Amino acid sequence: MPKASGESSTGALWGARFTDGPSAELAALSRSTQFDWQLYPYDIAGSKAHAKALSAAGYLSSLELERMLEALDELRSRIDAGEFVPLESDEDVHFALERGLVEIAGAELGGKLRAGRSRNDQIATLVRLYLLDHASRISTLVVHLVDAIVSQAEVAGEAPMPGRTHMQHAQPVLLAHHLLAYAWPLVRNLERLRDWRVRASFSPYGGGALAGNGFGLDVKLVAQELGLSEPSENSMDATASRDVVAEFAYIAAQLGIDLSRFAEDIIIWATKEFGFVRLHDAYSTGSSIMPQKKNPDIAELARGKTGRLIGNLAGLLATFKGLPLAYDRDLQEDKEPVFDSVVTLEVLLPAFTGMIATLEFDTARMARLAPAGFALATDVADWLVRKGVPFRDAHEVSGALVSFCEREGLELDEPTDEQYASLSPLLTSELRASLTVEASLAARSSPGGTAPARVREQISALTQRVRSLDKAEL
Ligand code: ARG
DSSP states (O other): OOOBOSSOOTTOSSOTTOSSOOBHHHHHHHOOHHHHGGGHHHHHHHHHHHHHHHHHTTSSOHHHHHHHHHHHHHHHHHHHTTOSOOOTTOOSHHHHHHHHHHHHHHHHHHTTTTTTOOHHHHHHHHHHHHHHHHHHHHHHHHHHHHHHHHHHHHHHTTOEEEEEETTEEEEEEEHHHHHHHHHHHHHHHHHHHHHHHHHHTSBOTTOTTTTOOSSOOOHHHHHHHTTOOOBOSOHHHHHHOOHHHHHHHHHHHHHHHHHHHHHHHHHHHTSTTTOOEEOOGGGOBOOSSOTTOOBOHHHHHHHHHHHHHHHHHHHHHHHHTTOOSSOOGGGGGGHHHHHHHHHHHHHHHHHHHHHHHTOEEOHHHHHHHTTTTTTTHHHHHHHHHHTTOOHHHHHHHHHHHHHHHHHHTOOTTOSOHHHHHHHOTTOOGGGGGGOSHHHHHHHOOSTTOSSHHHHHHHHHHHHHHHHHSOGGGO
């Protein structure tokens, strides 16, 4: 004999055909109020829009509509004030809110609101409304981070640093160029959120359980009331698809990955060996045992939390895979991972921005190291090519010079004219003028290159691109 959950199922959304209430075990498994309760403002907004549609279709008199809207507002205030909370016996947020509505408006009026809708079209709509709101907040936080990066790039000006590939010295670049390389992916994520918004803005409301509603409700009106664009074209798709949730989780994971790569550089730059950057006291932590320690915890947490963001996406995809149409209860599992991605980004982004905004670069040290490791060897080859030497041969000559200098403990511009000539008749004293970091940087003047003039253009292009993401669209 299954044990009922203790509280009666009075007010239950589906109790009538059952003689027994849900077992305590089922109730515990099934309950979602511990995470979906935060959807109550959206649920109440949906209910108000639905009430208006019911009234427009003749199922609520104008007096009833007025009382219904008042009761919903009253319910909202009671929840805001902490006076109405979900009970153990409330299966989910919808369940609890209908109980609350009935308490305030009475069973007769409160009982009318469910006509023409189902928790299936409700929840599919609410999760969109929640994500649309948070996408705006996250976009604003990302814009702040991009602004902080641009400010640092402006402060860096024409300061050079070693550019690396495979973590090995490759060619000098501007510090500003390196920093901006982390801003562009963030801008693409802003654009992704903007594009996602179009797909997220369709309204599942009116789709009912799966087949649509039979009351001739003006679902366009409902969509409009909720700030959404259009009702979905297919009620089964509307109630059963969650690609919009997965896509949001992907953008969140991608954002994490982009922060994590930046974080990795900061962690390395802050080591004694690199000594490129100092973290601000307010954005770093100490050690409980080693008094000298200053740890890049924000960067490390960015890297760590990215694992979580990726996990949330992977979990969602696994949940959605193989679900038959239409709604299945598995879909309740869409919320915790995506809510977690939202919360993670909303706590991570401000801290990360603070860390970036307060970085202090040792530009003198970076400039000293910019040509190290024979980072100007490509400039030797490029100089020869400009003299008409095929690059293949130029590469050989430059390689021979590097190997000579390495043996002799010299920099590339330090051999005598005779030593140059002994390596190749093509190497003349004129080469030395090209072998400066400034010359190397200025030469890389292709669009998107690290030449100071290009980097200045890049800053204004980036700023424009961010500003053109119309605030309202984000
Ligand atoms: N709590 C459910 C969810 O999050 C709401 C929809 C329940 N629908 C149902 N037929 N049991 O998906």
